[in-house]
Amino acid sequence: MRVTQADLDLAGRLADAAGAAIRPYFRSAHGAELKEDGSPVTLADRAAEAAMRRLLDAEAPGDGVVGEEYGEKPGVTGRCWVLDPIDGTRSFTVGRPIFGTLIALVVEGWPVLGVIDQPIARERWLGVAGRPTTFNGAPVRTRALPELAGAALATTSPHLFGAAEVAPYMALVASVYGASTGQGPVYGGDCYNYGLLASGHLDLVCEAGLKLHDFAALVPVVEGAGGRMCDWNGDPLTAESGGDVLAIGDPARVDDVLEAMRSA
Structure with missing residues (x-):
């Protein structure tokens, strides 16, 4: 389940591509509509996932892809990229910059790489199995909680x-x-x-x-x-x-x- 530097570089490019597709629609005409399950989808959701899929088709054609908007593409490598172009579409549609693009690499069913990217604030968390998580390139840590009472x-x-x-x-x-x-x-x-x-x-x-x-x-x-x-x-x-x-x-x-x- 080793994550390579090429995987990290690709994940970064996927987040960059999604952000570039999303930002023009933020607090602008985004064409929101409801899907069959009642959840919202916008032009930004579809454009961001399409941009990421184009990159994956070009650079990792054997890997599977699962995306919220365009479903599943089976792979042949045991690796699957899991995409949520806008997690928090309701926040996006009302102009709240607390949504994010989610990108995961799942190997044999286990998530081994994850990106949370907030494209408006330009904030990015990167997690890789066996390595410290980073926020905009700097390591971050969770905090100690002596007892459950009073937790956030x-x-x-x-x-x-x-x-x-x-x-x-x-x-x-x-x-x-x-x-x-x-x-x-x-x-x-x-x-x-x-x-x-x-x-x-x-x-x-x-x-x-x-x-x-x-x-x-x-x-x-x-x-x-x-x-x-x-x-x-x-x-x-x-x-x-x-x-x-x-x-x-x-x-x-x-x-x-x-x-x-x-x-x-």
């Missing part, structure tokens, strides 16, 4: 949890914030939250209903910064995982988080 917990939206997922999430919220009326989770952010966690600004992210293109890139970024990513059972995230995802900045708190959620 984020999720994109509580409305995205299904009926069976609400109780475990709310049990986690109760364990973190107790009866406090002045504190609560951070809402909004999509993939940007995971970059903030990797840089030591958040402690926990809890999500449900994610797809491979939503979480594959996040795994190397968070874990290369010293954190842990897993599903709600505590199992590692692979191409076969479901959509219940936890990011925990301090691995010493993994059992505490799981215990809190199981108490629901």
Whole structure:
């Protein structure tokens, strides 16, 4: 599962190409419409994924590709590039620069390279299995969390949890914030939250209903910064995982988080 310098260079070019396609549409006419599943898509989403696929067709034609907008292209190498051109399209459509382009390299089902790229602020997290995560080229680390109480917990939206997922999430919220009326989770952010966690600004992210293109890139970024990513059972995230995802900045708190959620 070795990641080569050529892979890193290609990932950087993919992020650059996506950003160049996205920026002209930001806070401009972006042609938003709803897909069959009710989620939004814009001209920027489609242009960014198309740009990345052109590069992959030219430079890694044997690798598979999975993208949110244009589906799956089977490969013959055991390697697959997983693309989400705009993770956080709702934020993009209202002019909030807290969305990101996600690029992952998955080898035999395991995410080994991940990029979170925010093309407006020009912020880029790069994670590679076995190496320190970087933010704009400089190493970053998650922060220590002595206890669960008082952690900074984020999720994109509580409305995205299904009926069976609400109780475990709310049990986690109760364990973190107790009866406090002045504190609560951070809402909004999509993939940007995971970059903030990797840089030591958040402690926990809890999500449900994610797809491979939503979480594959996040795994190397968070874990290369010293954190842990897993599903709600505590199992590692692979191409076969479901959509219940936890990011925990301090691995010493993994059992505490799981215990809190199981108490629901």
